[in-house]
Amino acid sequence: MKKTFTKLFSAGLLLGLTVIGFAANAQTTSLAGDAQTAAPVATTTTATAMPVVKKETKSADVDTKEVKKADDPADTSWKPQRRLWGYAFGDAYYDAHSPAVTSTFGKENNYYQTPTYRNAFQFRRIYLGYDYDITKKFKAEVLLATEPNENTIPTSSTSSVVNGDNLGDGRMSFYIKNFNLRTRDVWNGTDFVIGEMSTPGFALNESGTNAPTSLSEATWSYRSVERTITDFHKNNSYDVGAALQGxxxxxxxxxxxxxxxxxxxQATLTTVYNPNSGLSATNPNPNTGFFKIFYGDLWGKFFDKHLYLDLYADYAKTSSTLTAQATTTTLVGPQEHNMFKGFAAYTTKLFTVGVEAYTQKIENAALNTTTKAAEGATVNAISLWVRGAIVENKWSYFARFDSYNPDTKFVSGDKYSTVYTNYSSYDPTVKEQFYTFGLDYTPAKNIHFMPNVWFTRYTDQYATTNTSYTPDNHTLVYRLTFFFTFGK
Incomplete structure (x- = not known):
């Protein structure tokens, strides 16, 4: 294809020289500066002029090395990327059991407040992306996403379902998830990225750049079945900012x-602005961006790229206080949050096993109404999984177990009310254990059908004698998950 194009391109150059009479040097410079403009000229010429092109090029004293390179079919010089791509996944599912729709169990999962016995076809994610190399040095990335939840509860008595990425009438809507500019090799081996982008928490996996391709989401490789444990419990998967990836x-x-x-x-730590009070140094408008979050990640591939190790940390702090009438001081101090995470995986041709564990500290996370004080929380979680091949490139299997404790400092005899983290689904009272397993049938590359079982068990941290105690419950869903991707 490239050889044909260059022949036609050269024929177009000949025609321009013959009719207009421009010097060959000037014409060559113009074409090199605007190849897209010159391309249509080539389509109007024939191959019979090819021998004359070589003669004219020689007499005009054009740089013959450059012409040879352009005509060389083995040329491996850079070619700009213009790529439209996308993928989607969803399920045909049957909800065999869920807590009552009035329950607060399972706020973070897709089936929160979904009635038992409901069955439906559902998209859980649709991506539409475009990658554009502006020059060899600069690349732009655009990503639109819709990621609706399966929630059937209206937000009010007069509205329809508005949840996840649903519109006011319940229909799916795209939003801008990524929009950034990448500068390749600001120094050897390091890219600079600015804009809205994936964070290194688990999802920053972009081949062909200096970003890592071995973080937990890519290595687990079944995001279509479920998010990684840090994603599930609301670590930032994307953010607006700047990054060095090296x-x-x-x-x-x-x-x-x-x-x-x-x-x-994506997940601000607190609503630092109280709309019932005037703006002040202790009650600033949160939309003006006073506070930032810092992410850091170190990754490595060992033993001929069979062992992946990844260490991640983030930190954010606010400097504001909140008015809270139920506390002894009537004020809740500044919030801060930091996470430390480790991920390891061992991969072979037949199977891959992985473990991901993290601890997260949240200062002034929730109000203890017994002590009338805001208390910090320590979150601990671990995920273990395995996946492997049954019939190469046709049938595979996967299985996973997660354990999540939202507050290791929880006092079972006390009572808790207000949550200050502004992780809208954070609940310090409920521990969770998650299980999934299934098969993966791949009839063609980039097309998957995955029958699987999705199960989460909820355990209340309150003592059974506490009036706030809720008996244990669970969500059990049987699914046929489908996943396909194109252009990538």
Whole structure:
């Protein structure tokens, strides 16, 4: 294809020289500066003029090395990427059991407040992206997403369902998830990215750049079945900010890092602005961006890229206080949050096993109404999984177990009310255990059908004698998950 194009291109050059009489040097310079403008000219010429092109090029004293390179079919020079791509996944599901729709169990999962015995076809994610190389140095990335929840509860008595990415009439809507500019190799092995982008928490996996491709989501490789444990419990998967994404060994890309600062706009830590009080130093408008979150990540591939290790941390702090009438001081102090996470996976041709564990500290996380004080929380969680091949490129299997404790400091005899983290689904009172397993049938590349079982068990941390105690419950869903991707 490239050889044909270059022949036609050269024929077009000949025609321009013959009719207009421009010097060959000037014409060559013009075409090199605007290849897209010159391309239509080539389509109006024939191959019979090819021998004359070589003669005219020689007499005009054009750089013959450059012409040879353009005509060389083995030329491996950079070619700009213009890629429209997308993917989607969803399920045909049957909800065999869920807590009552009035229950607060399972706020973070897709089936929160879904009635028992409901069955439906559902998209859980649709992506539409476009990657554009502006030059060899600069690349732009655009990503639109819709990720609706299966929620059937109206937001008010007069509205229809508005949840996740549903519109006011319940229909799905795209939103801008990524929109950024990448500068490749600001120094050898390191890219600079600014805009809205994936964070290194688990999802920053972009091949062909200096970003890592071995973080937990890509290695688990079944996002279509369920999110990673840090994603499930609301670590930022994307943010608006700036980042350095680099490798310490650019030739082999076995070791690298990510350093990022963002607005923390996906999951702000607290509603620092009280609309019932006037603006002040202790009650600033949160939309003006006073506070930032810092992300750091170190990753490595060992033993001939069979062992993946990843260490991640983030930190954010506010400097505001909140008015809270139920506390002894009537004020809740500044909130801060930081996470430390480790991920390891061992991968072979036949199977891959992985473990991801994190601890997260949230200062002034919730109000203890017994002590009338805002208390900090320590979150601990671990995820174990395995996946492997049954028939290569046709049938695979996967299984996973997660354990999540939202507050290891929880006092079972006390009572808790207001949550100050502004993680809208955070609940310090309920521990969760998640299980999933299934098969993966791949009839063609990038097309998957995955029958699977999705199960979450909820355990109340209150003592059974506490009036706030709720008996244990669970969500059990049987699903046929479908996943396909194109253009990538």
């Amino acid at each position: 490798t310490f060994d650019p030739k082999t890309k076995n070791f690298g890092y990510v350093a990022m600062v963002g607005d923390n706009t």
